[in-house]
Amino acid sequence: VDGFDEAINQSIKKSDAFTVEFVMTSASERQFGPRRLITLSVDRRDLNFYVGQNSDRLVFRLRTTETGPRGEEVELGVIEACRPYHVVISFARGVLSCHIDGQLVLQSPQFIGDLSDWNDRAKLLFGDEWQGVERQWNGLLEGVAIYDRKISQDEINRKSELYAAKLAQRPVPEINEVEVELVRRHEPPALEDIAPYRRALVLNLYRVIGESSVADENGEVRVAEWILLDGQEPEANESLQPGKRRTMRLERFENHPELESERMIGEPFDLDHDLYIEAFPTL
Numbered sequence: 001v002d003g004f005d006e007a008i009n010q011s012i013k014k015s016d017a018f019t020v021e022f023v024m025t026s027a028s029e030r031q032f033g034p035r036r037l038i039t040l041s042v043d044r045r046d047l048n049f050y051v052g053q054n055s056d057r058l059v060f061r062l063r064t065t066e067t068g069p070r071g072e073e074v075e076l077g078v079i080e081a082c083r084p085y086h087v088v089i090s091f092a093r094g095v096l097s098c099h100i101d102g103q104l105v106l107q108s109p110q111f112i113g114d115l116s117d118w119n120d121r122a123k124l125l126f127g128d129e130w131q132g133v134e135r136q137w138n139g140l141l142e143g144v145a146i147y148d149r150k151i152s153q154d155e156i157n158r159k160s161e162l163y164a165a166k167l168a169q170r171p172v173p174e175i176n177e178v179e180v181e182l183v184r185r186h187e188p189p190a191l192e193d194i195a196p197y198r199r200a201l202v203l204n205l206y207r208v209i210g211e212s213s214v215a216d217e218n219g220e221v222r223v224a225e226w227i228l229l230d231g232q233e234p235e236a237n238e239s240l241q242p243g244k245r246r247t248m249r250l251e252r253f254e255n256h257p258e259l260e261s262e263r264m265i266g267e268p269f270d271l272d273h274d275l276y277i278e279a280f281p282t283l
Contacts, residue, residue, distance in 0.1 A: 011148040037137050077105040173251045191228075206248075
């Protein structure tokens, strides 16, 4: 989150209190390390705070003047994969509290010291660690807000109720589970060719095995897949070669307007066909 870090660090150090609010949906309970959902850090050994997932546990690590640069970690609660949670984590006057879906799940007075020792060089990142061992988290993260104060129970209740109503109003997309065989894949582009983008989607072509509504008149389907994330090709792409069969759960690309601004690479005629993307496990 470029340009936001200095304001966060300075404001929170001054108030000696803060709150992190977000909605998370984990794709799997088999995520260890812990994997970072939200981190404000320089690297894994020098952090101000992070929210992470370790197996089926949500954890939080915080730096104070008494913990040193690595901070101290506490367990916030148990989570299930493929289920959205509204989470509010607050710290003030040495007390750390956590509310999940409006319910208080932790109130811990174990932290001593204050936040004046926070590193001003710490950067805000979602879904991974800044440097060192990769801590990539797999899931959906939305509604992130960071406050330089502790918020009240009434405010937490209102926010939780509003987000619950928002989630309930979302349409359930049609998901098609199909067996496909890769016909054509795109190689990752050079970063200088897509600058200033550092991530990109490609439209790969698959042949549909059997009958399915996603197949076009030639029995094929075009699937948007990540070819670059933070300038690197995902490891899963290395084994993706023409002729390989796989089972995919597909939904229409148009269900994801948040991807419209991403860099997309494909053949010009691909855009004349319906486009699909792999569905997240919750859907």
